Amino acid sequence: MAAKVISGKEVAAEIRKELTVQVAELKEKGIVPGLGVVLVGEDPASVSYVTSKAKGCQEIGMFEETVKLAKDTAEEDVLKVIDRMNHDPKISGILVQLPLPAHISVEKVIGFISPEKDVDGFHPVNLGKLLRGEECPLPCTPHGVKQLLVRSGNDPAGKHVVICGRSNIVGKPLAAILMQKAAGANAVVTVVHTGAKDIKHYTLQADILVAAMGIPHAITADMVKEGTVVVDVGVNRVPDDTKKSGFRLAGDVDYEPIAEKASFITPVPGGVGPMTVTMLLYNTVEAAIRLNQA
């Protein structure tokens, strides 16, 4: 049996369409959601992310402001920009593009963002709320994984979800999201990492398998049981001479043979990737609504 492909592009487009309608309705009430982006330095991957975020905002009719700072900008000056955005009524969400140069403390910068405007969901207050199951912006990538599951008809409720990888940005928050007694969650969650003796033993138990280790093709077909829903969060560059760039993108999952066994599978690229920016837009619209209620 060949798996159904869960297209992140399609799900992302669907959510963006909903957001476009929502933004238009909010504008009629005089509320314009706005995203403030802070970029320090000129890391090419970061520049490209920031550009796609800005484009996404424009597409759905949101206000957007990107502040680009030189890579030797003092921490204090980065904080000043955030402080200004914290108080700017045009800005409902603030995103500081990571990584930051080594002389700037990520902890300090993230902690300085007003939690109401922390649309990346990594302010400790918001992570704490997430853990307690309260309303808060969910970190974008795990939020995207949840949306892909729910919108493809694979509600995690009562299912055994096995997450491979326990990073601070994917594995841990995703586990925290799916263990909640809440709609679109309520799963039995297992988290394994590369230090586990026998990862296969765990992955074979999964109804839903999420690969987020950052190791190309770490999940092979013998590790997946028939009918599993497979979500691949990994985005790895592997050398490829046939490409002009010299590399291609590969997921953590050995796609072709696993697609023969899985019931659903997300591709790389075009799976979880397109969801991340979309959930950032989603969080910004939600933040605008919450700020207006307050």
Added chain:
Amino acid sequence: MPAKLIKGDKVAAHLYEEMAAELKDIYEDTGLMPGLAVIIVGEDPASLSYVTNIEKRSKQLGFDVVVHRLTVDVSEGDLLQLIDELNYNDDVHGIMVQLPLPEHINPHVVQETVDPEKDVDGAHPINMGKLFSDEKGYIPSTVHSVMQMIEFTRQPLYGKKAVLIGRSNIVGKPLSLLMLRRNASLTICHSYTEDLPEICREADVLIAATGKPGFVKEDWVKPGAIVIDVGVSQVDGKLVGDVDFAAVKNTAGWISPVPGGVGPITITMLKWSTLEAFKKSIAAG
């Protein structure tokens, strides 16, 4: 072979000695004592007995502990006002609000009002959030004591399989993040999970925190496993845990009893965190 017992008092003994020595030194140098404020609303018997225990044990060790006993009809505003005063009181280094609170009071608002620097029971979301990274914050005392018990067995957690039954905000959820920090593989489930016995049988470390007396049966436990019982229920006037202790002790490698297991260390860990806050405040001048 019957399991080795993980007794709370034994686990806490060296921490107790360490704290007593440190307190003595600081007192001789500065004349200062760590201040712990405990707030209890209403007269829930289990809560009252816990709080009285905290009071007694903290005083014994040289803490300046004040218990604020509020009537069950106290308004949320008055409670928040009290917390605010304690936040600004330099003699108070730790604040702990005993749960449950009466229904007319929102526990989340209360927990968020406590200054995170004085939140020695790790209930403020900012301290919960820090569990996701390696940032240092305050850890809920019960969770902290479970980790101490596991450490007491001297069994490495790296690569081991842990199973947590129960996903409460004060135990299961925060504990799951700490287990991951310690490099265990982890399954978190709850009392209604299908195939629960099967999942539990895989556990090298099994932690029960459901509040259902005698819930975990002997054939759910892998021979030699570490079994930590966080549950405390009253049955026929007696305190019992979530684990069918009499049977499971024949299979487990280590087991914590109820009473006398997690409970006594929890109070020690609350004091431990208060001492940390006290030392920070002295260092800050």
